[in-house]
Amino acid sequence: MELRLEELEASAAEDEIAAEQAVAKTTKVAAFSRKRPARKPFPEHLPRERMVVPGPTVCACCGGDRLRKLGEDVTETLETIPRRWKVIQHVREKFTCRDCEKISQAPAPFHVIARGWAGPSLLAMIAFEKFGQHQPLNRQAERYAREGVPISLSTMADQIGAVLRRDAADL
Numbered sequence: 001m002e003l004r005l006e007e008l009e010a011s012a013a014e015d016e017i018a019a020e021q022a023v024a025k026t027t028k029v030a031a032f033s034r035k036r037p038a039r040k041p042f043p044e045h046l047p048r049e050r051m052v053v054p055g056p057t058v059c060a061c062c063g064g065d066r067l068r069k070l071g072e073d074v075t076e077t078l079e080t081i082p083r084r085w086k087v088i089q090h091v092r093e094k095f096t097c098r099d100c101e102k103i104s105q106a107p108a109p110f111h112v113i114a115r116g117w118a119g120p121s122l123l124a125m126i127a128f129e130k131f132g133q134h135q136p137l138n139r140q141a142e143r144y145a146r147e148g149v150p151i152s153l154s155t156m157a158d159q160i161g162a163v164l165r166r167d168a169a170d171l
Contacts, residue, residue: 085149113162
């Protein structure tokens with residue numbers, strides 16, 4: 001029994017030495033704490049719409065109505081409003097003279113393209129998307145149709161041609 005005890009003690013000592021050597025071979029890595037990612041705030045120039053969710057009027061636990069405001073939590077969500085289309089109606093009133101019976105009316109507004117219906121902003125947008133964003137006219141026409149404003153491809157091509165002729169004439 002004593003021999004077995006000696007063998008066990010010797011093997012235990014060998015195991016301790018092997019464990020110490022294994023610990024000496026390993027490298028210690030410094031512990032680190034993970035930082036939460038910080039989100040950049042939204043730009044200040046963007047308009048803010050404040051939607052206030054009404055708080056409770058009675059306590060959820062006891063049903064009492066003596067609640068006082070402690071503070072508020074604000075959660076910001078970035079939203080986009082799709083392009084807005086509008087039709088500008090230029091109303092020119094007609095007047096008649098009771099003496100000479102002639103009709104008077106203000107002159108018609110200026111159009112970039114003679115007898116055209118597209119405003120300067122729309123023409124600029126179509127031209128910029130075609131030449132600046134490399135967006136073909138057929139894709140623009142499809143997108144405008146999805147937005148509820150169907151513009152035929154041939155009309156857009158005519159408008160681009162007129163804009164280019166006008167631009168070349170200005171040079």
